[in-house]
Amino acid sequence: MNGEEPLERALEQASQIVAAADYTVALVGAGISVESGIPPFRGPGGVWTKLGEPAMDGYQRFIADPTAWWTERLSGKDEFAEFLKTLDDAKPNAAHYALAEMERLGLLHHVITQNIDNLHQEAGGSEITEIHGNRLKLRCVACGARFPLREFNMEEIPPRCPDCRGVLKTDTVLFGEPIPQDALQSCDHHTRRCDCMLLVGTSATVYPAAEFPIIAARGGARLVEVNPHETPLSEICRAVLRGPAAEVLPRLVERLRPGADATGREEKP
Numbered sequence: 001m002n003g004e005e006p007l008e009r010a011l012e013q014a015s016q017i018v019a020a021a022d023y024t025v026a027l028v029g030a031g032i033s034v035e036s037g038i039p040p041f042r043g044p045g046g047v048w049t050k051l052g053e054p055a056m057d058g059y060q061r062f063i064a065d066p067t068a069w070w071t072e073r074l075s076g077k078d079e080f081a082e083f084l085k086t087l088d089d090a091k092p093n094a095a096h097y098a099l100a101e102m103e104r105l106g107l108l109h110h111v112i113t114q115n116i117d118n119l120h121q122e123a124g125g126s127e128i129t130e131i132h133g134n135r136l137k138l139r140c141v142a143c144g145a146r147f148p149l150r151e152f153n154m155e156e157i158p159p160r161c162p163d164c165r166g167v168l169k170t171d172t173v174l175f176g177e178p179i180p181q182d183a184l185q186s187c188d189h190h191t192r193r194c195d196c197m198l199l200v201g202t203s204a205t206v207y208p209a210a211e212f213p214i215i216a217a218r219g220g221a222r223l224v225e226v227n228p229h230e231t232p233l234s235e236i237c238r239a240v241l242r243g244p245a246a247e248v249l250p251r252l253v254e255r256l257r258p259g260a261d262a263t264g265r266e267e268k269p
């Protein structure tokens with residue numbers, strides 16, 4: 001059998017599911033960032049594989065001494081310096097652009113991402129919930145308000161909240177830190193509302209993301225997986241697009257553009 005055939009058939013199914021849905025949510029994991037050259041945390045080439053597992057008490061250390069935490073972070077010498085540099089250099093890939101186009105076409109209503117890299121926004125997406133925060137923002141530990149990192153000159157360490165003078169930490173969720181309540185509530189809202197969920201580059205085995213596809217499916221949503229590898233969720237998906245998101249998602253969008261028929265060919269005028 002032609003190796004393309006199962007993917008063609010799955011693209012056909014997936015485009016029909018997305019086209020028929022009223023409210024589609026994408027749950028996005030590290031796989032999409034890996035395709036932009038950002039290493040995953042675990043597995044071959046992973047950040048922790050190289051550096052060793054980090055201390056699990058990052059948040060507790062921050063709270064105990066925010067000045068020391070910020071001093072180390074700003075020195076550029078902490079254990080994440082190289083990883084942070086990689087994030088600075090990363091650009092959105094075709095998968096990020098495909099999701100942003102789906103949003104513009106009214107075919108994707110929300111993105112729940114486990115990534116902190118801001119690449120969805122850089123690609124033009126706007127309806128985004130970041131479970132683990134955004135590396136370009138700061139968040140107040142007292143009132144929860146978020147601010148763009150670039151608005152702070154870091155002369156005052158630790159930086160302070162302009163609203164309540166609380167200590168600001170990076171918005172990125174540290175080890176040992178609870179997921180911010182507003183992010184969890186947003187995930188819950190969109191998960192319960194959707195009738196189609198795209199699972200992009202995530203095996204969704206880690207809390208809280210692991211729950212979302214299950215809750216969505218129980219509520220009647222149809223799941224579509226986009227992943228080069230089989231995952232524990234594959235068997236409950238209505239369509240499985242087996243391939244890298246940067247290759248597969250643009251082909252899905254091709255079929256969904258106005259004027260395209262189900263095979264992605266433009267209709268003759």
Ligand SMILES: [Zn+2]
Nearest residue numbers: 140143161164
């Ligand atoms: Zn505050």
